[in-house]
Ligand code: C2E
Ligand code: CA
Ligand code: CA
């Protein structure tokens with residue numbers, strides 16, 4: 001505004017609103033990371049395709065914003081990543097997930113997502129370690145999920161971090177497999193314990209033979225490497241039948257269960273949803 005008339009507007013009013021909104025979201029997120037008020041961890045089951053038994057639960061962060069209501073992690077995780085808040089957010093999820101797993105004590109592993117920004121700084125392994133120690137969870141009961149894009153930037157530093165985590169006895173999964181630029185090369189540089197096939201392939205696998213072929217190729221690869229292959233985003237019986245036929249060993253999706261809070265949070269959330 002101080003530039004006065006005659007100066008070209010760098011930001012359109014529309015962009016200005018969006019930037020404002022982003023800054024507001026960042027400020028609120030900073031607050032909520034202090035108070036933890038309105039921040040929750042939901043859990044979605046991952047199921048063995050043959051036995052139907054739950055092998056793991058994926059921890060998914062949820063935020064109930066005082067004015068806007070529920071905001072999707074697809075919106076606020078990037079804000080956290082770009083504002084330096086992701087380490088704090090990640091630690092909240094990690095610690096809560098470990099605590100909840102100890103409390104449930106049912107032998108089902110818990111899987112926690114790690115953002116690209118948390119990787120390659122040499123700090124994440126000790127963060128994982130401290131969450132394990134604080135909760136008393138056995139490392140074998142924890143999984144860390146990283147997306148392919150997480151490995152693009154700081155490649156060797158990121159791999160070093162993952163190696164340290166895996167050396168503790170924590171399992172490491174490659175998330176959203178097939179959506180990155182060099183999916184296969186990631187399998188060469190790190191011994192992942194699990195490959196999660198992106199839901200977009202699963203959805204199309206029923207009526208597009210190209211996508212079915214990708215699912216089968218990944219399932220075959222998993223077998224060859226002795227690695228679990230999870231089909232993500234399974235919503236229908238037809239999709240389940242198809243991914244089983246193509247050889248996936250585990251599934252995750254609304255067909256089997258939606259992300260849900262622990263019992264203690266469920267009551268709080270019912271109240272939030274009323275107001
Ligand atoms: P993701 O890691 O690929 O997680 C799976 C997403 O798919 C979740 O969305 C889940 O609710 C959704 N989903 C599961 N089954 C189905 C299905 O059958 N159909 C459809 N349409 N969707 C399904 P959500 O919880 O909204 O999370 C979105 C993304 O946000 C996650 O993708 C992950 O990348 C990120 N995210 C969530 N929680 C965390 C976290 O604690 N830390 C980090 N760094 N990222 C997180
Ligand atoms: Ca994930
Ligand atoms: Ca995924």
Ligand code: CA
Nearest residue numbers: 147175176198
């Ligand atoms: Ca995803």
